Amino acid sequence: MDSYYSINPKFYVAVDCIIFGFSEKDLNLLLLKRTFEPAKGEWSLMGGFVQENESVDDAAKRVLAELTGLENVYMAQVGAFGSIHRDTGERVISVAYYALLNINEYDRNLVQQHNAFWVNIHELPSLIFDHQAMVEQARAQMQQKASIEPIGFNLLPKLFTLSQLQSLYEAIYDEPIDKRNFRKRIADMDCIEKTDKIDKTGSKRGAALYQFNEKAYKQAPIFKL
Amino acid sequence: MDSYYSINPKFYVAVDCIIFGFSEKDLNLLLLKRTFEPAKGEWSLMGGFVQENESVDDAAKRVLAELTGLENVYMAQVGAFGSIHRDTGERVISVAYYALLNINEYDRNLVQQHNAFWVNIHELPSLIFDHQAMVEQARAQMQQKASIEPIGFNLLPKLFTLSQLQSLYEAIYDEPIDKRNFRKRIADMDCIEKTDKIDKTGSKRGAALYQFNEKAYKQAPIFKL
């Protein structure tokens, strides 16, 4: 049944991952200092080629797992990048995805093997090809989505303090947030609930630990930060 | 220089177009009743395969022009659709785009040759493959974008009445808008300006014709509807 299609050309299709982590009150990206061609020695996103036996989404998940050892990570598609000469080698059409993960949970060995490093989002190096455009679009889309859907929690531990959550959103929006107004908004959302646990590591007094309640969110999918 | 890539498979890459028009107070899509395989006889979006000598964006423009005869049409990418069996023939990865055009300006002959028809968005037939998902995503993205960027004007003639503009936004949001509140918001935007022309076709009294001022928008890119 290939008769309708076979006059058309075929292309390499890649996926590239914009991997966000949150640490030290800033967003970070997991980037490769390439030890392989093309563009050996330069910085790039983690990427890989789509294979026959996987969907494009699955390819992105596989590539992320190859670098981090993680599965079931939150990912969202940024879009397709299809300029003719975007890859300096051969023509490759790439689909970019961003991933949000807890920066304390990944496979250090794999990351080291790939010569990958967490880089503060305010100190990004030049990236190969159109990877900078991918990062910019990912950042804008993630920011937009984080304001109306509870995706930010993927960047935090299961239990977190309100100060941590506030710092996270300050990093996402890249602007300061008023503490009292922030806490008022949190209090209005049923899906963020206080636990009886206390974090003593961040302050002398100790801060209440909160968690995101998935079920409560599904019952009342209200989220605005 | 293909040595790094050649172990990887290649794929057909297609583009599919969600073509929006505005008529009779409703959004419409330009759809094909297919006269060709695969899925002959069924309804689908206009699509085509990416070629070697064009970017993916350019392929989308070309495919749109093949059907409508139009160039310089507003288009935005919806995203890549890459399930393994999304196309029932061979594996095809498709990138969807939506287009916004003035429903009075297109090449009737080309459209007829392709057996394409404008269909009210509330009366869409079943579509092949994952085209319905493409339409839903396109609709959501267009709605979101139309609220913060002046893309809606692409669906109207250069000169339009405020009633037309209001009907358009009611169609985009699929909900009624208060006339006085709407006109107040328009009055606050420098980029929408009254001309000295009057439309006499829509009412006995006649209505002032307005136009979008691109330069004014660039100087003060403020838009909220």
Place this chain on the structure above:
DNA sequence: TCAAAAGTGTTAAGTTTACACCCATGA
């Protein structure tokens, strides 16, 4: 003369912003 669309302001409700002090504790 009347039907049909154009045009026009005000008020109440709700949302957002700005802002400062006391608390608990470990060092």
Place this chain on the structure above:
DNA sequence: TCATGGGTGTAAACTTAACACTTTTGA
């Protein structure tokens, strides 16, 4: 005892939403 981060409420500014009548004119 004091430095550090945790925790709390109110009032003003702004934005949004609700609402009804007069005007013009061609049929």
